[in-house]
Amino acid sequence: MNALHFVLAAAVLAGGSAKAQLAEPASRARLQVQPSPAATAFARLPAPFEPAYLVNEGEHPFTGLFDGWRSDPRLVAGINLNRYLALEMGYRERQDRGFHAVDPRDPLDTTGALGTKGFHTYFSVKATAPITDKLSTYGNLGIAYSERRGADALGKNEPNADIGPYARLGAQYKLNDKASVTVESQNFGNASQKWGKDTNASGVNAKLKLGF
Numbered sequence: 001m002n003a004l005h006f007v008l009a010a011a012v013l014a015g016g017s018a019k020a021q022l023a024e025p026a027s028r029a030r031l032q033v034q035p036s037p038a039a040t041a042f043a044r045l046p047a048p049f050e051p052a053y054l055v056n057e058g059e060h061p062f063t064g065l066f067d068g069w070r071s072d073p074r075l076v077a078g079i080n081l082n083r084y085l086a087l088e089m090g091y092r093e094r095q096d097r098g099f100h101a102v103d104p105r106d107p108l109d110t111t112g113a114l115g116t117k118g119f120h121t122y123f124s125v126k127a128t129a130p131i132t133d134k135l136s137t138y139g140n141l142g143i144a145y146s147e148r149r150g151a152d153a154l155g156k157n158e159p160n161a162d163i164g165p166y167a168r169l170g171a172q173y174k175l176n177d178k179a180s181v182t183v184e185s186q187n188f189g190n191a192s193q194k195w196g197k198d199t200n201a202s203g204v205n206a207k208l209k210l211g212f
Contacts, residue, residue: 094118164189
């Protein structure tokens with residue numbers, strides 16, 4: 001009986017040792033697939049942002065497809081201070097028509113001469129606030145310089161300039177990785193009050209951006 005007891009005890013010990021050996025690698029495997037807290041925090045960080053940008057917001061995807069059409073430039077350059085703040089400056093024509101049919105009676109429109117009839121420029125601080133993965137809002141606040149050239153309604157050819165506050169407020173919705181819709185309102189100083197319909201320095205506009 002003692003021998004039988006000894007054999008049974010040895011079998012129980014051997015079985016327990018085997019179970020422990022089988023359980024230990026499984027436990028190690030579970031520990032190995034779990035990322036560390038530091039790795040998890042790093043994975044949650046947003047994608048890196050570009051330090052600077054230069055774009056033509058007036059560029060239209062159909063400009064090269066139709067003869068006799070052109071886009072007035074809306075040049076924007078900026079430096080990103082962080083993911084939400086940037087220093088930004090911009091330029092646009094005093095009479096910005098966007099994507100339009102060229103007027104053959106107007107040689108300045110035919111050649112697309114920059115700033116011949118005047119222009120608007122600005123320097124501002126831009127703040128961006130993401131609402132969702134697809135929707136974001138932004139606003140600019142700074143100073144604007146506007147200049148009108150050529151004859152005015154009274155036939156005077158004297159240059160006329162304006163310096164005043166610049167403000168812009170807008171929202172952008174991403175349809176997909178290559179398309180977005182933007183609605184914004186902006187104002188270049190007191191140019192609209194001084195020149196009336198002779199400039200489009202303020203107002204609300206919407207645009208569709210397409211990438212190919």
